[in-house]
Amino acid sequence: ELMNQLRWKPWTEPKAWQPYPTVFQLADAVGVHTAQVSAPMFEQTPLTKIALSGGSFLGRLSGEDRMDVAAQRLAAGDRSLVYTYYSEVDGKGHRFGTDSDAWRGQLMYVDGLARRLAEQLPPRSALYITADHGMIDIPFDEQSRIDFDEDWELSAGVALLGGEGRARHVYAVPGAQADVLAVWREVLGEQFWIASRDEAIAAGWFGPTVDERVYGRIGDVVAAAHDDVIITASVNEPHESAMAGVHGSLTPVEQLVPLLEVRS
Incomplete structure (x- = not known):
């Protein structure tokens, strides 16, 4: 039987699957204030536990609230590491493809979220904006x-x-x-x-x-x-x-993801 890591079935103890400390746990150990700001539904998922354990999890429904809370948590300590996530660029890409108004609309929305967070950065901060993969649209025909x-x-x-x-x-x-x-x-x-x-x-x-x-x-x-x-x-x-939109292979469009940096 195969273990599906998205659905986490059949159940497997997260620490047995991924036993290494996360970046947040390592940062906590040296006195860095850490937090994750994401959708509330992600707080108790096994993927969150194996990838993002450490620090505090702050669930917020709207993208705007996430950016505001992320800025607040970043300013809460002398040294802070804050992660925030928005999933609907990926979601709309999977459902409608990247050559769709729905996907482009989400990209424009995220551009606004990034600007909102950048404008609230406390002094001597760095904001990094990236994604975990690219995406490619596949035609709906038997050959493809x-x-x-x-x-x-x-x-x-x-x-x-x-x-x-x-x-x-x-x-x-x-x-x-x-x-x-x-x-x-x-x-x-x-x-x-x-x-x-x-x-x-x-x-x-x-x-x-x-x-x-x-x-x-x-x-x-x-x-x-x-x-x-x-x-x-x-x-x-x-x-x-x-x-409609998929990813996972070794092609440049799937692997080469921009990394944007903003400093205050």
């Missing part, structure tokens, strides 16, 4: 959306399909790893980078080193798209398969 659940070639010998449409982790039944790798390369090799687990690790897809304890989480086969295409799973992932 390859349905794993309807493809007998790709599903042969596969026990579990993980990852997301642009970066699939394929877990083979015992003894079928080599055959699955060969078939995926033959069928998808012109549109995807296809690698075995060890090849992907050696190529640095998962960073300079991979801990032994997480080695088995990586698929026996990893498929990362370089063309405008995704692998959907219409039966098992109906919501994700219907997304």
Whole structure:
């Protein structure tokens, strides 16, 4: 059974999944005042616990309130680290695509939020604005959306399909790893980078080193798209398969994210 990190199912103890201290815990340990300002619904999620533990969590519904509270918390200590998050640029991109009025409207709104926070920075502060990924729009046609659940070639010998449409982790039944790798390369090799687990690790897809304890989480086969295409799973992932905008692969549009700096 695969663990879904967004839904956190099946349940796994967060500290067992990610045992290392967070940036906020490290900052707390040396006397830095820390806080996270985000939507209230994120406060108790396992992802928040493994990535943002430490300091105080301040839930606010509106983007404007988040910016105001973030500025207040930044000014609350001699040394402060404050994180604030707004999710709807990502949400509208997934639902409508980045070439949509809905997405552009959210981008304009976030531009205003960033300006609001920048104008409230206390002296000797730095504001960094970024995102965790880019996004690419995928047409709704059979050539661009390859349905794993309807493809007998790709599903042969596969026990579990993980990852997301642009970066699939394929877990083979015992003894079928080599055959699955060969078939995926033959069928998808012109549109995807296809690698075995060890090849992907050696190529640095998962960073300079991979801990032994997480080695088995990586698929026996990893498929990362370089063309405008995704692998959907219409039966098992109906919501994700219907997304207009997606991400997860190694292309520049998905990986190269601006980092904006404002200093007071």
